[in-house]
Amino acid sequence: xxxxxxxxxxxxxxxxxxxxxxxxxxxxxxxxxxxxxxxxxxxxxxxxxxx
Numbered sequence: 169x170x171x172x173x174x175x176x177x178x179x180x181x182x183x184x185x186x187x188x189x190x191x192x193x194x195x196x197x198x199x200x201x202x203x204x205x206x207x208x209x210x211x212x213x214x215x216x217x218x219x
Contacts, residue, residue, distance in 0.1 A: 211218075
Protein backbone atom coordinates (compact mmCIF):
# COMPACT_ATOMS: atom_id res chain seq x y z
CA UNK A 169 0.00 0.00 0.00
CA UNK A 170 1.27 3.45 -0.83
CA UNK A 171 2.19 5.76 2.01
CA UNK A 172 0.15 8.74 0.77
CA UNK A 173 -3.25 7.06 1.01
CA UNK A 174 -4.24 9.22 3.98
CA UNK A 175 -3.68 12.44 2.07
CA UNK A 176 -5.67 11.14 -0.89
CA UNK A 177 -8.46 10.03 1.43
CA UNK A 178 -8.40 13.37 3.22
CA UNK A 179 -8.59 15.26 -0.07
CA UNK A 180 -11.60 13.25 -1.17
CA UNK A 181 -13.33 13.71 2.17
CA UNK A 182 -12.70 17.45 2.09
CA UNK A 183 -14.28 17.62 -1.35
CA UNK A 184 -17.28 15.74 0.00
CA UNK A 185 -17.78 17.93 3.06
CA UNK A 186 -17.10 21.25 1.33
CA UNK A 187 -19.68 20.69 -1.41
CA UNK A 188 -21.37 23.91 -2.48
CA UNK A 189 -24.95 23.65 -3.59
CA UNK A 190 -26.18 24.91 -6.93
CA UNK A 191 -26.16 28.66 -7.35
CA UNK A 192 -29.95 28.67 -7.42
CA UNK A 193 -30.12 27.48 -3.81
CA UNK A 194 -27.90 30.31 -2.63
CA UNK A 195 -29.93 32.81 -4.60
CA UNK A 196 -33.19 31.66 -3.00
CA UNK A 197 -31.67 32.03 0.47
CA UNK A 198 -30.40 35.51 -0.31
CA UNK A 199 -33.75 36.59 -1.75
CA UNK A 200 -35.52 35.28 1.32
CA UNK A 201 -33.15 37.19 3.61
CA UNK A 202 -33.64 40.35 1.55
CA UNK A 203 -37.42 39.97 1.74
CA UNK A 204 -37.31 39.54 5.51
CA UNK A 205 -35.06 42.59 5.92
CA UNK A 206 -37.38 44.64 3.72
CA UNK A 207 -40.43 43.56 5.72
CA UNK A 208 -38.71 44.42 9.01
CA UNK A 209 -37.79 47.84 7.66
CA UNK A 210 -41.40 48.45 6.63
CA UNK A 211 -42.59 47.46 10.11
CA UNK A 212 -40.07 49.87 11.65
CA UNK A 213 -41.31 52.66 9.39
CA UNK A 214 -44.95 51.91 10.17
CA UNK A 215 -44.47 51.59 13.94
CA UNK A 216 -41.49 53.80 14.86
CA UNK A 217 -42.29 53.78 18.58
CA UNK A 218 -41.86 49.97 18.69
CA UNK A 219 -38.47 49.84 16.99
